[in-house]
């Protein structure tokens with residue numbers, strides 16, 4: 001009986017681990033969306049392997065890219081630098097090592113700063129720095 005209970009507990013635990021472990025899909029897509037009221041946004045994103053260079057993104061336009069997360073020997077991490085006039089903002093756009101809850105596929109850039117969005121859920125992330 002005790003052996004059965006341990007076996008059952010092990011199966012339940014293994015199931016929980018399999019269900020809750022991050023499962024990277026073949027490709028991830030990240031979008032940075034310019035929702036500023038009156039400015040072109042400069043977006044410069046990069047990972048250790050890919051420098052996507054700086055791009056000028058018009059109002060209501062999107063800078064998007066897709067990539068395959070690393071599966072062996074490391075974790076993919078993309079960071080971005082945003083610039084508009086005298087304002088700057090840096091953030092981690094994708095961190096494979098973190099739980100999905102802190103990664104957003106959509107990043108909204110607004111007058112008040114950066115917001116992360118997944119589906120209908122949106123979270124304010126940070127304000128602009130002035131230089």
Ligand SMILES: *[C@@H]1O[C@H](CO)[C@@H](O)[C@H](O)[C@H]1NC(C)=O
Pocket residue numbers: 059060
């Ligand atoms: C951007 O989108 C918003 C919301 O749809 C709209 O109110 C605004 O006029 C748009 N701005 C430009 C420059 O297209």
